[in-house]
Amino acid sequence: EVQLVESGGGLVKPGGSLRLSCAASGFTFSNAWMSWVRQAPGKGLEWVGRIKSKTDGGTTDYAAPVKGRFTISRDDSKNTLYLQMNSLKTEDTAVYYCVTTVNTFDAFDIWGQGTMVTVSS
């Protein structure tokens, strides 16, 4: 079964840091381009960023609100995706989803269950 399972969410103070993890199974993780998408409480979906597969360069791209503060990385030996979040702001409070494309070329056809990050003093 194709599956993504996020972990690492929690409560953190403004200015603090947090690292999210996403464990992948059921597909060839090393070939996949992986993304993070977030959803603030009661709000819509927002793309956070993406990391390409190492064979495609392993480069990253980020949305403007998180660029310079968030870093996406991957460990293909552990089939795990990471999101390092630094200098957190209250507006980063959201459910963070790990997503990828397995069968549909460009669309996000696999979603994790999400992990909640709350930034509050």
Place this chain on the structure above:
Amino acid sequence: QSVLTQPPSVSGAPGQRVTISCTGSSSNIGAGYDVHWYQQLPGTAPKLLIYGNSNRPSGVPDRFSGSKSGTSASLAITGLQAEDEADYYCQSYDSSLSGKVFGTGTKVTVL
């Protein structure tokens, strides 16, 4: 703020047809980038509904259909059912932002 605009809500009686628009610009939908649609039931993760403008993943009922023209795209739901009550989002790529973008989201209510 999202660069893809959707109506905040649409509603219809069971069995009716509803459509949801997704309006973009020349840097996203109008540039030829594909549009995808997602359904989010209350309290759950989004699920892919339509990919590549008009294709349905396996398991998605043919009551759902997508189309694209110019700088806009649409999702149609025919034979509306109570279980279709959810939030729907369009998604594409924006060359000016160099990243994926989602629509503002539309809540579908079954009367």
